[in-house]
Amino acid sequence: MYGRKVKLRFLFIVVVLITLILIVFLVLKSLEENVVYFQSPSEINTSTELDKKKIRIGGMVKKNSISINSNEINFIITDFKNEINVIYTGVIPNLFEEEKGVVAEGYLKDRNFFSATKILAKHDENYMPPEVKSALGEN
């Protein structure tokens, strides 16, 4: 009934559509898996269920909280309402300082302990990560 060309083109469109749907599905799934959510110490304190996925925590490095030995560094992130202890092994950025903003990426051990895999501090003394700004509220 239909010519060979029409059939071919129909097949072509079907293949393209299926590929598109597959790709959209793949992108969405991988987005869902690899997105890292940001939380403040207070949000963790009040949350009912602890995230098992990788998250980011932001706030200020508490004064006099940094302690270091040859393979790890410990410090406390605070948003002036709640705080959380961080254990970290890895590269420490130069702008990582007490009473400065910081973002730590890693996994929650429990409500009070966070094991970080990465520490981010921006290369600009005036810069405050937007996440930290909002975590600290009006401060």
Added chain:
Amino acid sequence: MIFSIIGHYSLILGLCLGLILVYFSVKNFQNSKLLDTKILSLTFLQFFFVVISFVCLILSFVLSDFSNETVFNNSHTTKPLFYKIAGTWGNHEGSLLLWLFVLTLFILVFLIRSKNQPTKYKILTLVFQQIIIIGFFSFIILTSSPFNYIYPNPVEGLGLNPILQDPALVIHPPILYLGYVGSSIIFSSVLAATTLKMINKRWATHIKKWVLISWIFLTLGILLGSIWAYYELGWGGFWFWDPVENVSLMPWLALTALLHCILVLEKRLILSSWVIILSIATFTLSMCGTFLVRSGILNSVHTFANDPERGLFILIFLFSLIFLSLIIFFFFHKPKKNNFESFFWLSKETSIIINNWFMMYFLSVVIIGTVYPIFLDVLSSQKISVGPPFYHKLIIPFLMPFLLMMAIGPNLKWIKSNLENKIHLATLLVISILLSFLIVKNFDKNFLVNTILISSALYLFFITIKDFFIKKNKNVSKNVSHFGFSLLILSILFNNLFSTEIITNLKVGETFVSNNTKIVFENINQKQKKNYRAIFGNFSIENADGTVEKMLPELRIYNQPNIVTSEADIKTTLMSDKFLVINLVQNQEYFNVRYQVKPFMLWIWLSVLLISFGGLISLIKRNENEK
């Protein structure tokens, strides 16, 4: 002071000239013969004013004129002269002026270089380019003037961010901008050609040179930025899927697709709509990129809201450009009806189209990963970040067929082709698979993925080498670029597989011992430089093979602004880089030490150079053919 005034008024004069140019061109469009020389001199005059304004800004920086707000915010008297000059384009206002400079430079060179093109086409290109130029003039004058005056005059400036005080970052922005803004000429020209219905083979040959120029600079610009991030930020890698990097990759992907597509248009006069769309997309993406980086939207959506005037102007301007180009596309462009039927499944054009689909897929992945967090923040104020795993997961599986297509495609013929030398192709494939199997077999991590990836990259590698010998000079430029790309992928893969890293915290005098490396932190010494204090760490590193190497990583404590930066010590050899960086931990005796052995680092840079070198060869060849 005086320079700020001159600079400011030159900008206004330049804007007026832009308006005059548009008015003249539109009014005398029909009897356009008379206009040729007039337009050229007016464009030159406009370029001249932009240069004056730019020079004025540089002079204000050199003389440390702190009555100028931009200078005050970004300079300091103790800064070395070199960085005073470079600081001119290291900030929002100055970099926009650089944009404007390149915009006017390109249209001037375009007018001079395309004498043989129809006058109407030249004039129309000029009009579209002037629309962009006028937009930028008004943007600079209204919202981000580099010549704002502060009273009372401050005695000292705030200084340039120390990580920008680096030779690579001095040339990185101009080169990158030549690439970004180079695409504006493609954009204007494509709109002009569409309006005049002259999207044909001749036009394709003519515009291809501009695509090549823009592509070469963009590639080099990205390379420079990447090298800078490698040694200055101390992350020890070359690409981090950081949004700022991604925005430069987006126009590159579109431009690369365009580069291939134009070939098809040149040879077969098909895909004209696709060429138009890609040209528009490239420029739009370049503009988005500059604005996203410069307006602070990427770092923080809130900066955007803090300066609504700037952000709003950008958005309105961008959308009106897109709107204008879409109108032109839909109303003026009438593609020939029989376009689609003329494809045979095995032919060069089909393989280029498939290449384009892959490019578009990579592009969408990068766009989604970069823009999605911004949207989510605006819509639901939920803060997220998208990390490297997202990109790796989505790009790597598609890289394998992409590489294979890249190997086979160029050897196909136009219109209708057979697979020639099937035995050759098959043998090389088997060799590649066996080789990569041998390389990967000692690693149990991601065994399958690595084998397939390396074999497809090796395949492309072998095929391009084979073509060098067999085809001889037939298409050297393509071959060099494709060879460079296979080398790039191979270097990246080997770099990933064989890199080793030690991160530890050491006090002065301590020693770190692992099973094959010994790091001795011997002592530190200090040196006072012009605007910073340098702390050198003396390290000696004993490798597994017994060789001992001295390394001197450096910390710089800048006076203004008061910032500490790390200068990694990198020992580069042909086969691998040794990378040592130290960081200071506040109020502690410990230094944070990171030692990496990174194989094939040099090859990553070299292969990108090769890729752009391929473009250069093609450009030179085209110029010679014209003579």
